Amino acid sequence: MATFTQVPKEIEQLLDLRAPTTTRRDFLRTSGLFVVSVGAATVSGPFAAAVGAEVEGVQVTGPYPDPDFRQLDSWVVIHEDNTATFYVGKTDLGQGTGTAFRQLMSEELDIAYDQTTLVMGSTDVTPDQGGSGGSDAIQTDGWPMRRVSAEARRVLLEMASERFGVPVSQLNVSEAVISLKSDPSMSITYGELIGGRRFNVALTGDRVNDTTGIATVKPVQDHRIVGQSLNRYDVPAKVDGSLTWAVDVKLPAMVHARNVKPPLAGASVVSIDEASVRDLPGFIQVVHKGNYVAVVCEREEQAVNAARQLEVEWERPATAPFPSSENLFTYMRDATPTSGNDPDVIGDPEAALESAAQVIEADYDIPYQGHTSFAPAHALADPSDGCMTIYSNDMKSYGMRSGVAEFLGMPREQVRVVWMEGPQAYGRTAADDAGFEAAFLAKELGRPVRVQWMRDEETAWDTKGPAYAVTMRGGLDAQGRLVALDFNARAADYNHVGYNEVGTILIAQLMGTDTRQATPNAGRASRPFRMYSIPNERHASQVVGLPLVWETPLRTGNLRDPDGPQVTFAYESFIDELAVAANADPVDFRLGLIEASTEEDSGFKRARSVAVVKAAAEAYGWDTRPSPKPLASGAVLEGRGVAYSYRNQTVVAQIVDVEVNRETGHVWVKRIVCSHDCGLIVNPEGLRRTLEGGILHTLSRALHEEVQFDEEKVTSLNWASHPSLKHTDTPATIDIVMVNGDPNPDRPDLPPYGAGEAVCKPLLAAVANAIYDATGVRIRRVPFRDARVRAALETAGV
Amino acid sequence: MSSVTLNVNGTSHTVDVDPATPLLYILRNDLGLKGPRFGCGLGQCGACTVIVDGVATRSCVTQVSRAQGEITTLEGLATDGTLHPLQAAWIEEQVPQCGFCQNGQIMTAKALLDRNPNPTDDEIRLGMNGALCRCMTYYRVQAAIKRVAADSAASNSVTVEEVV
Numbered sequence: 001m002a003t004f005t006q007v008p009k010e011i012e013q014l015l016d017l018r019a020p021t022t023t024r025r026d027f028l029r030t031s032g033l034f035v036v037s038v039g040a041a042t043v044s045g046p047f048a049a050a051v052g053a054e055v056e057g058v059q060v061t062g063p064y065p066d067p068d069f070r071q072l073d074s075w076v077v078i079h080e081d082n083t084a085t086f087y088v089g090k091t092d093l094g095q096g097t098g099t100a101f102r103q104l105m106s107e108e109l110d111i112a113y114d115q116t117t118l119v120m121g122s123t124d125v126t127p128d129q130g131g132s133g134g135s136d137a138i139q140t141d142g143w144p145m146r147r148v149s150a151e152a153r154r155v156l157l158e159m160a161s162e163r164f165g166v167p168v169s170q171l172n173v174s175e176a177v178i179s180l181k182s183d184p185s186m187s188i189t190y191g192e193l194i195g196g197r198r199f200n201v202a203l204t205g206d207r208v209n210d211t212t213g214i215a216t217v218k219p220v221q222d223h224r225i226v227g228q229s230l231n232r233y234d235v236p237a238k239v240d241g242s243l244t245w246a247v248d249v250k251l252p253a254m255v256h257a258r259n260v261k262p263p264l265a266g267a268s269v270v271s272i273d274e275a276s277v278r279d280l281p282g283f284i285q286v287v288h289k290g291n292y293v294a295v296v297c298e299r300e301e302q303a304v305n306a307a308r309q310l311e312v313e314w315e316r317p318a319t320a321p322f323p324s325s326e327n328l329f330t331y332m333r334d335a336t337p338t339s340g341n342d343p344d345v346i347g348d349p350e351a352a353l354e355s356a357a358q359v360i361e362a363d364y365d366i367p368y369q370g371h372t373s374f375a376p377a378h379a380l381a382d383p384s385d386g387c388m389t390i391y392s393n394d395m396k397s398y399g400m401r402s403g404v405a406e407f408l409g410m411p412r413e414q415v416r417v418v419w420m421e422g423p424q425a426y427g428r429t430a431a432d433d434a435g436f437e438a439a440f441l442a443k444e445l446g447r448p449v450r451v452q453w454m455r456d457e458e459t460a461w462d463t464k465g466p467a468y469a470v471t472m473r474g475g476l477d478a479q480g481r482l483v484a485l486d487f488n489a490r491a492a493d494y495n496h497v498g499y500n501e502v503g504t505i506l507i508a509q510l511m512g513t514d515t516r517q518a519t520p521n522a523g524r525a526s527r528p529f530r531m532y533s534i535p536n537e538r539h540a541s542q543v544v545g546l547p548l549v550w551e552t553p554l555r556t557g558n559l560r561d562p563d564g565p566q567v568t569f570a571y572e573s574f575i576d577e578l579a580v581a582a583n584a585d586p587v588d589f590r591l592g593l594i595e596a597s598t599e600e601d602s603g604f605k606r607a608r609s610v611a612v613v614k615a616a617a618e619a620y621g622w623d624t625r626p627s628p629k630p631l632a633s634g635a636v637l638e639g640r641g642v643a644y645s646y647r648n649q650t651v652v653a654q655i656v657d658v659e660v661n662r663e664t665g666h667v668w669v670k671r672i673v674c675s676h677d678c679g680l681i682v683n684p685e686g687l688r689r690t691l692e693g694g695i696l697h698t699l700s701r702a703l704h705e706e707v708q709f710d711e712e713k714v715t716s717l718n719w720a721s722h723p724s725l726k727h728t729d730t731p732a733t734i735d736i737v738m739v740n741g742d743p744n745p746d747r748p749d750l751p752p753y754g755a756g757e758a759v760c761k762p763l764l765a766a767v768a769n770a771i772y773d774a775t776g777v778r779i780r781r782v783p784f785r786d787a788r789v790r791a792a793l794e795t796a797g798v
Numbered sequence: 799m800s801s802v803t804l805n806v807n808g809t810s811h812t813v814d815v816d817p818a819t820p821l822l823y824i825l826r827n828d829l830g831l832k833g834p835r836f837g838c839g840l841g842q843c844g845a846c847t848v849i850v851d852g853v854a855t856r857s858c859v860t861q862v863s864r865a866q867g868e869i870t871t872l873e874g875l876a877t878d879g880t881l882h883p884l885q886a887a888w889i890e891e892q893v894p895q896c897g898f899c900q901n902g903q904i905m906t907a908k909a910l911l912d913r914n915p916n917p918t919d920d921e922i923r924l925g926m927n928g929a930l931c932r933c934m935t936y937y938r939v940q941a942a943i944k945r946v947a948a949d950s951a952a953s954n955s956v957t958v959e960e961v962v
Binding site: 093094095231232234235236238239240241242243244245247248250281299300301304372373374375376421422423424452454455685686689690692693695696697699700718719720724725726727728729730731732734 | 799816819820823826827830831832833835836837838839840842843845871872873875876881885888889892893894895896897898899900901904919922923924926927929930931932933934935936937938939940
């Protein structure tokens with residue numbers, strides 16, 4: 001079969017870069033061995049022979065060894081037409097990080113942005129930077145990209161120096177053209193110097209993110225491309241329908257699978273009646289091992305139907321897998337923790353509480369919230385030639401490659417993951433269930449198999465952000481000063497998933513004990529940062545588990561800022577309660593706590609926090625008064641709320657206006673002001689949209705999202721039973737204030753601190769604080785759905 | 799299996815399938831279109847939206863045998879290589895994050911503006927309410943629609959002046 005498959009857009013663009021007279025074959029032939037391997041990423045097994053014939057003498061099928069991150073050629077390729085392709089081990093989840101990488105690398109290489117392309121996240125052609133996660137794309141992984149691009153520029157200048165017989169100091173470089181300072185008509189392009197050939201320059205660094213050459217990166221004052229609001233390169237193909245997503249890849253002989261999940265959590269297969277589907281059109285096979293069951297058919301709709309009709313007898317588990325979501329927080333507070341570290345203590349909080357003039361205490365509850373990706377998990381696996389190629393939107397494609405190799409007992413070199421665009425994940429694909437399932441089924445059938453979950457399956461069985469039950473205590477002295485604070489949290493986070501390790505993947509768990517790790521992952525119970533200077537403060541946290549540890553629909557994973565919204569909801573709501581108790585303005589109260597110390601860290605976080613909180617107040621037009629407002633008449637009550645937090649060195653403050661309908665309990669957040677300082681900004685408008693998205697995602701978590709379950713199964717199954725933010729919930733105004741002021745504007749190295757997740761922290765509390773300001777009623781349980789708010793108002797007589 | 803003829807983006811296609819098959823699978827798997835996508839299969843999210851005879855239609859819950867009209871998909875909005883004003887506004891406004899839902903956003907907006915070229919803010923919010931986005935790009939989607947509506951109003955006012 002000599003048909004080319006549909007290829008990743010980045011690679012299509014790369015191929016399209018060639019002049020029309022240059023055939024793909026010529027391109028592959030003249031671009032060096034490394035670029036040929038890019039060609040390999042565009043084809044799967046059945047086509048390998050065709051490409052092999054086209055590109056003589058080059059092995060384009062597996063195995064797929066890791067690109068060597070200590071070779072410059074693994075990162076930067078210059079083509080004869082004076083364009084460049086960058087290769088990075090990251091994935092863009094929709095925040096435009098790909099565009100930002102190109103800006104950073106073009107800047108250091110000194111080449112026009114439009115002359116570059118980028119390939120991301122495919123394990124056989126891009127150095128393993130771990131894929132995406134933790135808002136570290138620019139903050140951490142951008143550094144080796146900048147350094148290797150600077151190194152490529154240095155090497156090119158050395159080559160030009162030799163060519164012209166002058167020292168590098170007598171050369172200018174601009175937009176990939178090097179010229180003599182003394183005679184600008186004497187020039188040579190990067191393409192003329194090295195186009196289509198390898199640099200063969202070794203880099204150093206123990207780990208990929210330490211990778212460096214000899215060159216140093218530019219001082220930020222010299223940036224010309226970084227700091228520009230360039231349009232994202234991926235947007236046009238996303239609005240004209242031309243992009244090939246991971247869901248779109250089709251291979252000859254490909255078949256479709258759908259899973260049959262246990263109807264009750266923890267149920268076991270007793271028997272499967274294959275006869276119930278054997279005569280259905282297109283039926284190929286029922287595959288099952290342990291409690292994993294899937295049906296494979298020729299066509300997609302046939303697989304959907306067959307999976308629905310397959311008759312499976314399941315045995316109910318002997319004990320209840322979990323309490324109901326209604327009883328979850330009682331269960332969590334009563335449970336024996338699976339782990340808990342020593343508390344972090346400053347001063348003597350118990351003594352300070354004992355002698356405080358006023359002590360207040362409050363419990364805050366945050367439920368499980370799902371990743372609930374817009375489209376369900378999906379992947380296509382091709383088992384051709386004894387290898388396994390997985391076309392996937394997995395944000396952590398490198399982890400999946402290793403995990404699948406272990407799962408299938410294949411050498412890593414025979415497995416590759418081709419990363420392609422997909423629906424938002426925000427942590428979901430750290431356990432890329434569909435990728436493992438597709439690979440397993442493809443190996444079983446010896447044919448390419450495409451797996452896609454159904455909506456109810458995804459909503460019920462995806463990974464969840466952990467539930468938190470937090471108890472806060474605080475003491476004020478007679479002057480209303482905060483003298484003691486106690487944070488005590490429990491997180492339902494036992495056996496938290498990781499990085500596509502086999503034991504964290506649902507198919508491996510369902511298959512039985514031999515594919516599980518011996519010990520569940522410990523999980524994590526987070527604590528607040530020391531945002532404020534409080535003389536006596538204690539932070540304690542413990543992990544608790546639910547009865548069903550494996551094969552559970554309540555697997556916990558990293559959901560966009562994994563514990564931040566939960567912890568900050570409790571902490572910043574309680575700070576607001578303390579401000580109320582002190583009869584203080586909530587902005588003044590916070591600034592007082594930040595400014596109570598003059599200690600600074602290397603990132604000037606305290607000074608930047610003061611600047612960020614003040615910037616939010618100024619942009620909002622804040623007038624000083626304590627909460628709540630005097631209760632207004634009429635159905636709609638208006639209020640305002642503030643919260644502040646940081647993540648690493650990224651500082652954020654948010655102020656929201658709400659309208660609360662006291663008759664229906666409906667909350668509309670009509671205005672959001674967000675001030676934000678993440679250090680160096682690569683693309684301001686790209687950052688603005690990332691922040692807007694993160695803020696509204698968290699607004700959805702504040703107003704709507706909760707995974708509900710009874711004592712047998714998850715009952716949140718779709719967008720009706722697990723509602724999400726809608727157009728009508730959108731604020732009328734979102735004001736983003738990018739503070740991003742370096743306390744020392746003369747220093748050359750203002751670092752980027754990472755953005756995207758920090759804005760998720762304060763919003764739950766800001767909204768709760770605004771509801772209190774409007775109504776005088778404190779909501780301590782997320783989400784603030786109409787019925788909950790209405791009930792709270794009713795109880796309070798509002 | 800039976801023979802079904804579909805008119806999609808101005809071209810006629812005949813496929814031999816179970817007539818109860820959701821239109822979405824035919825568009826994607828038989829016709830190779832990439833605009834309409836699977837999100838829920840329940841008609842709740844809008845990812846699969848196509849326009850059938852001017853009506854925004856959820857192709858995941860529409861049987862192929864009942865899709866007997868002029869079907870337009872995202873790929874069919876551009877004319878002679880020129881993007882539809884909504885698509886151009888989407889780029890100007892840099893609307894998408896991941897972009898997976900944007901088919902539903904754009905096709906729903908197209909049907910909305912065809913029905914009501916100059917909607918109020920509330921009409922936009924209500925008219926778009928069934929198109930979900932899990933990256934929550936709603937604020938930018940609404941801005942892009944307002945941009946197109948304003949441009950359309952401006953060009954209409956020019957026409958009025960010319961008439962005068």
